[in-house]
Amino acid sequence: MAAIPVTNSISIDDSELDESFIRAGGPGGQNVNKVATAVQLRFDVRRSPSLPNDVAVRLIALAGSRVTQDGVLVITAQSYRTQERNRADARERLLDLIRKASVPPVKRRATKPSKAAKERRREGKAQRSGVKSLRGKVRDE
Helix, strand or coil: CCEEECCCCCEEEHHHEEEEEECCCCCCCCHHHHCCCEEEEEEECCCCCCCCHHHHHHHHHHHHHHECCCCEEEEEECCCCCHHHHHHHHHHHHHHHHHHHHCCCCCCCCCCCCHHHHHHHHHHHHHHHHHHHCCCCCCCC
16 A cells, blocks of 8 residues: 655555545535445554554644544535545545644743833823822812
8 A cells, every 4th residue: 555645754555544425415416315425534543553642642632522542533615516535635634633643842941020021010000199199089178
């Protein structure tokens, strides 16, 4: 079977993808009742030898409710009227998800506000306090 390139370091074997064709809903006249054009693409994320473990964990988190309890990612494509275009759409959506999951998140570096920023904040608070202190007082003069 052919390997599908995802990134420079990740490629998925075609045998890991399970496609089934179902009837699509929505408009389409009599054709929609006769032809199974929608594609349901299944990819077993947990058992895939092609994905590194950290990428698989991020992919499961990224896919959310599209992943079953067993770790199988299910993508349904029914935007187009032909099986071929729906099939290509489902595969492209899977590859996009894997590409997003292959990018490790950037770790946050803790920063502190500068002295000048702290001073500007204090000056703003003092000014606001002065405005509020002038409200509501009745002066006898």
